[in-house]
Amino acid sequence: MYGAIFATHEHRKVLPELEGAAGGVVMRFAPNPSGPLHIGHARAAVLNDAYVKQYGGTYILRIEDTDPKRVDPDAYETVREDIRWLGLGITETVTQSERLPLYYDLCRQLIQRGGAYVCTCDTERFKELKMAKTACPCRDQPVEKNLDLWAKMLDHRFAEGEATVRIRTDLNHPDPAMRDFPAFRILDSPPHPKVKAHVYPLMNFSVVADDHLLGVTHVIRGKDHIANTRRQRFIYDHFGWKVPVYRHYGRMGIEGVVLSTSQMRNGIREGTYTGWDDIRLGTLRALARRGIRPEAVKNAVLAIGIGETDISFSWDNLYSENRKLVDPVANxxxxxxxxxxxxxxxxxxxxxxxxxxxxxxxxxxxxxxxxxxxxxxxxxxxxxxxxxxxxxxxxxxxxxxxxxxxxxxxxxxxxxxxxxxxxxxxxxxxxxxxxxxxxxxxxxxxxxxxxxxxxxxxxxxxxxxxxxxxxxxxxxxxxxxxxxxxx
RNA sequence: GCUGCUAUAGUGUAGACCGGCCAAUCAUGCGGGCCUUUCACGCCCGCGACUGGGGUUCAAAUCCCCAUAGCAGCACCA
Structure with a gap:
């Protein structure tokens, strides 16, 4: 009888079914280690987590650190802590900077298949050609030449910006964003904090490589990735790989807090904010410091679901979830x-x-x-x-x-x-x-x-x-x- | 500009694929009441929405078209 006092009888909405998930899923949360996780990350993290729990399977944490410009060495640990706080059921962790040889090898294979080429055109020049639906001179190089140029890239015989690997797509594609997008670039600086390298895969390549290599079956991500999904399909097609099931949720506006990592970092450096957990920031650690429970964040995010509509995050709803958790226990x-x-x-x-x-x-x-x-x-x-x-x-x-x-x-x-x-x-x-x-x-x-x-x-x-x-x-x-x- | 996605109450969400049971669900919020030595919790009642216009149909929130609005992408970022 007393036990019923605090019981909540609210029935939680289940997330919509995912096709092809009945036998279990492999999903991933793929943050970029540039700072602590915020509410926006939590949505992706929790939604994927919920599906893994719903269907059973593995949940991979993939650290996407292939842009040394956007890697904060401390963030590797920070992200882990935030994930621990959220209580995600991560079953496996991979770090992309440790997998560079894998990407290099796949790139070579892709060039051999004629699915990619090494482009030595000037960026601006290429852009003009792209908008005019015209092939750049490099596009028609024989495979042997591309392989040779690729070897030279790896050999560091090109400086930053002098060569890039492009995916062969469709120059007549109505969306210019789809036309021969880049897959690898050369970066002389800054040095990567974890690995010595100068050739880096771009997100669309490393993501496809890893999603395939790790056997990812379903991907839940924001709709800002819709164009990437479309681009990535070209790579899947070149390799003849099976494409995962994608779902893109809408943009989420969050009022009243700062979410931009660079803005937060600057503010902390200048003393405007006391740290990553300053309550004016939208980081999970800021929420934690204020007394928001991770379960409240999870519940609020699950209630929002995976709709494609743009929404504004409701603090009221989060507070309500948290109150349910905290009211019974707070002295x-x-x-x-x-x-x-x-x-x-x-x-x-x-x-x-x-x-x-x-x-x-x-x-x-x-x-x-x-x-x-x-x-x-x-x-x-x-x-x-x-x-x-x-x-x-x-x-x-x-x-x-x-x-x-x-x-x-x-x-x-x-x-x-x-x-x-x-x-x-x-x-x-x-x-x-x-x-x-x-x-x-x-x-x-x-x-x-x-x-x-x-x-x-x-x-x-x-x-x-x-x-x-x-x-x-x-x-x-x-x-x-x-x-x-x-x- | 080009390409694409979305459009249900203040906020979030269900219904839409397979038109009728939807004078539209649930939560939150707000208003009122009850309970209570908290303005918390709990309970009860109420408020509040299908973007607009055409079309198809016996019947449209649901299908089609147009308009409008919002958003995303068009990076050698993720």
Whole structure:
């Protein structure tokens, strides 16, 4: 009977079926190690994860680090941590920079098949030809020459920009983006942090190579990859490989936070942000720091699904998911923002007991010794029409405003009286039993005081009664630093 | 500009492939009520949408066409 109290009876929508998935799937999450994961990554990561769980199979983490310009050496570990936090069922991990020889070999095979050629044209020149649907001179070189040029590329006989491998597609393709797109490039700098190389595969090549080599059966990715899917099909066709099943979800707008890795990095360097977990950022670690549970992120993302429509991410929905998780477990405490200290006339000293959780008496109580004076939120006294206030778990007081100074007088213990008078029930703290507490919100810090026992909740999410949920972020001589989670 | 995708309440989502059971689902949000020593949780009630216009049909949110809007791609990034 008691077990039912916290049960959520909501039936979760299942994701739409994927064709050809009945016998199990092989899927992958393929981030680029340029920084920590954010909500946008979480969508791809969680959706793929959910399908692997739904059909059974393997879930590959593939680190796509084939662009040394966009690799942050720290991100290899950062990404792993974020994935661990999300609780993804990764069964295998591969790193593309360790697989360069594989791509080189496949490239040679593709050239032999006539599916690719080495182009030594100037970029701008090629672009003009492409727009004019005209072949560049390199396109008709014999296979032998292409193989020779490819060997020279690997031999570092070309400098950056002097040679590139292109996939032979269809120069008359109506979409210029499809026409003989590049597959390998030469990069003299920066050096790759993990491997010594100068010839790098471009995403469309390495992705096809790995999806095939790793046996990936289904790919869920954003619709910004639709053109890539189409390009990749040319490579599959050249090799005669089986194409995975693709699904492209729509663009997701996320308001109020910074998601751009470069913007975040600059902001951190310049001191605008305190770090990757600054609450103004949309990183998973920022959410974690604020007290958002990974399951809430998962649930919110699954509810969004894989629709192709562009959507805007709803913080309300995420908060709602998180509240369901956190409300049953968060202990309750008093936090008095903007406190003003007042003496209460006519009251005897006594000790108040307040439940740590209203639905679970067994968890016990907090004790608040009242000795004559209390602090109350200034906002509660701003309304001068209020004549009666109940201090939660203590007693009722009448309020009289003598000019700017409110005077409180004890009027009784009866909860019924307070209810009858429709008196607000507010949080308070004994004047001599409180700890400074800062509540950090996206709109700025709120200074106040909280119960001293909050110090025992370090790292946990609590609920400040009538204020909202907060994660206890740090304890110091200055008091408690709490991060506002949501109402 | 070229190529393509999408269009259901404030937000997200179901229904659309196989027209009728859809005067359109669920969640969130908002409003009201109940419960309650929190403005939390829970429960109840309510608000709120098929982008527009044509067409096909006995019947269209669902199929077709046009318009409009949004988005994506057109990188030697992923």
């Amino acid at each position: 309750r405490y008093f936090f008095v923002p903007d406190p003003i200290e007042l003496h209460i006339s006519g009251a005897q000293s006594r000790t108040a007991h307040a439940l740590l959780h209203p639905a679970d008496e067994k968890r016990g109580v907090r004790t608040l010794p009242f000795t004559g004076s209390v602090v109350l939120p200034a906002a509660e006294l701003a309304d001068r029409s209020r004549s009666l206030i109940r201090l939660k778990d203590l007693f009722n007081v009448s309020v009289e405003h003598d000019h700017a100074h409110p005077h409180l007088t004890y009027t009784g213990d009866s909860l019924a009286d307070a209810r009858a008078a429709k008196a607000p029930i507010v949080q308070w703290l004994p004047a001599d039993c409180q700890t400074p507490c800062t509540l950090r919100t996206p709109d700025g810090d709120i200074r106040g005081v909280c119960e001293p026992v909050v110090k025992t909740e370090l790292g946990k999410v609590v609920q400040f009664e009538r204020v909202g949920f907060a994660k206890i972020d740090a304890i110091s001589d200055d008091g408690v630093m709490a991060y506002f989670t949501h109402k």
